[in-house]
Amino acid sequence: MQLKRPILVGGLGLSASLCLLNLVGHSPLGLGLMDGTSLMAAIALGGFYWLFKQRSNSEVVLEAPLAIGPVDRAAVEKTLDKVEICLSKLIDELPTQLKTDKTAAIWTKVEGQRQKMAQVLANLDRAALKISVVGNKATGKTTLVQLLSEDWQQAHRELSIVELDGESAVPAVDTDLVLFVTAADLTQSELLRLQGLLRDGYRVQLAFNKQDQMAPLDRQSVVQQIQTRLENFEIDVRAIATKPNPVKVRRHQADGSVEEFAEQPEPQLNNLTERLDYLVEKESQQLVLTTGLRQAKALAKSTQELLNAQRRKRAMPMVEQMQWIAGGSAFASPLPSLDLLASTAINAQLVVDLGAVYGQKFSLEQAKKAAGTLAELLVKLGLVELSTQALGSVLKTHAATYVVGGAVQGVSAAYLTRMVGLSLIDFFEEQSLLAPEKQRFVFGEMGDRLQSIFQATKQGAGLQSFVSQALAHLPAIGQSKTVAA
Numbered sequence: 172m173q174l175k176r177p178i179l180v181g182g183l184g185l186s187a188s189l190c191l192l193n194l195v196g197h198s199p200l201g202l203g204l205m206d207g208t209s210l211m212a213a214i215a216l217g218g219f220y221w222l223f224k225q226r227s228n229s230e231v232v233l234e235a236p237l238a239i240g241p242v243d244r245a246a247v248e249k250t251l252d253k254v255e256i257c258l259s260k261l262i263d264e265l266p267t268q269l270k271t272d273k274t275a276a277i278w279t280k281v282e283g284q285r286q287k288m289a290q291v292l293a294n295l296d297r298a299a300l301k302i303s304v305v306g307n308k309a310t311g312k313t314t315l316v317q318l319l320s321e322d323w324q325q326a327h328r329e330l331s332i333v334e335l336d337g338e339s340a341v342p343a344v345d346t347d348l349v350l351f352v353t354a355a356d357l358t359q360s361e362l363l364r365l366q367g368l369l370r371d372g373y374r375v376q377l378a379f380n381k382q383d384q385m386a387p388l389d390r391q392s393v394v395q396q397i398q399t400r401l402e403n404f405e406i407d408v409r410a411i412a413t414k415p416n417p418v419k420v421r422r423h424q425a426d427g428s429v430e431e432f433a434e435q436p437e438p439q440l441n442n443l444t445e446r447l448d449y450l451v452e453k454e455s456q457q458l459v460l461t462t463g464l465r466q467a468k469a470l471a472k473s474t475q476e477l478l479n480a481q482r483r484k485r486a487m488p489m490v491e492q493m494q495w496i497a498g499g500s501a502f503a504s505p506l507p508s509l510d511l512l513a514s515t516a517i518n519a520q521l522v523v524d525l526g527a528v529y530g531q532k533f534s535l536e537q538a539k540k541a542a543g544t545l546a547e548l549l550v551k552l553g554l555v556e557l558s559t560q561a562l563g564s565v566l567k568t569h570a571a572t573y574v575v576g577g578a579v580q581g582v583s584a585a586y587l588t589r590m591v592g593l594s595l596i597d598f599f600e601e602q603s604l605l606a607p608e609k610q611r612f613v614f615g616e617m618g619d620r621l622q623s624i625f626q627a628t629k630q631g632a633g634l635q636s637f638v639s640q641a642l643a644h645l646p647a648i649g650q651s652k653t654v655a656a
């Protein structure tokens with residue numbers, strides 16, 4: 172019985188999938204139809220690939236360069252134009268009923284985005300700067316803020332300086348300069364935080380505090396060390412001591428005795444205040460424009476996310492429709508190769524349709540190739556195998572159901588189609604957040620995404636509820652219930 176319908180049943184699903192991949196010219200292992208031994212090898216390879224991926228992810232690599240070049244007003248305006256285009260698209264794509272119903276929640280959101288756009292523009296002309304002081308615990312942030320406010324800030328009254336608590340606090344979006352305080356060579360987590368700040372478009376100044384705790388020679392080598400680490404980041408480093416430890420002073424008296432007392436050295440802040448003077452006097456407008464650009468970009472992102480949420484509402488029913496078509500055809504088809512051709516055709520259709528929802532045009536040729544690549548990934552990562560087994564055992568627990576031959580195939584095909592659909596939506600959404608020149612529709616790079624979507628769905632009652640839905644949607648399997656009763 173099983174041999175007649177080998178598609179997606181246990182390990183045989185794998186060989187059938189490989190057969191298909193061969194048909195569409197995508198044999199991942201160059202083996203075509205496989206026997207039992209090579210099948211095991213393929214499964215093992217899938218596992219190996221997974222292990223390998225896990226390992227290579229564990230090391231943190233700092234990306235460079237991230238520094239921001241000079242910003243002009245036109246760049247901010249251009250980004251705001253994009254926000255407006257995105258809002259127009261959103262409105263344009265609204266279902267007719269929402270388009271006319273101005274009380275709908277989406278219109279409040281659109282209005283909110285427009286107000287923020289006006290605010291960004293208005294803020295470009297301000298004179299007051301905002302500095303946020305960040306850094307690890309007890310590096311001297313409070314002492315520094317206090318010192319600056321007592322002295323340096325008196326000459327720059329329009330300026331505000333705030334200390335952020337916590338080692339991962341994110342500065343307010345209207346922060347013009349982040350003053351990052353460290354008290355030693357930068358740790359990996361500090362570097363990551365710096366990198367995050369730069370990626371988010373903040374201008375950063377580094378203050379290396381507690382110089383008094385170091386011998387003069389060490390001082391220099393640590394400063395150099397820090398500068399080397401920051402080479403690609405264009406971040407300036409200033410060595411300071413906001414509250415040097417008291418030093419013991421011995422004074423020889425006229426009578427020959429020695430008097431010993433502790434003296435509090437003056438704070439060493441000049442290095443930093445010189446630099447801050449320069450920034451406030453010469454770079455103030457740049458700092459404000461950089462903040463404006465960052466705000467405009469944040470607005471572009473949140474607007475694109477609004478658009479994506481709207482698009483997802485159209486995309487999900489498409490995925491659902493396709494998954495039941497895939498399930499139905501896999502269940503009904505007498506020939507495994509036909510089932511598989513059907514499922515690739517369905518996935519290709521999904522690429523075209525979902526692409527269209529997310530504003531990406533794919534030819535049928537491109538879509539077929541993409542579907543082949545995705546099928547290849549599913550096999551290579553062992554996901555066909557895993558889900559077929561998992562769904563098979565869930566089906567067995569449906570005691571009321573007499574599971575006819577083909578039920579596992581049907582449910583699995585539907586499930587795989589759903590996972591592919593969800594991954595594509597995720598992929599298109601992520602791409603939409605990138606600048607057009609950075610968008611890359613390389614479907615072969617969707618492996619991690621497929622893995623995590625499978626993982627997320629497998630947890631909890633995901634599979635169980637999917638099987639219940641499948642039994643309701645695949646009529647032939649549903650009928651078999653009466654056979655059992």
Ligand SMILES: Nc1nc2c(ncn2[C@@H]2O[C@H](COP(=O)(O)OP(=O)(O)OP(=O)(O)O)[C@@H](O)[C@H]2O)c(=O)[nH]1
Nearest residue numbers: 307308309310311312313314381412413414415416
């Ligand atoms: N030796 C030395 N100690 C300093 C210096 N600056 C600050 N300290 C000391 O470091 C400790 C922490 O200083 P704070 O200014 O409270 O540091 P902080 O970063 O605000 O600390 P949290 O807000 O708790 O994270 C205090 O005991 C300060 O006296 C310095 O230049 N040299």
Ligand SMILES: [Mg+2]
Nearest residue numbers: 312313314334
């Ligand atoms: Mg503090």
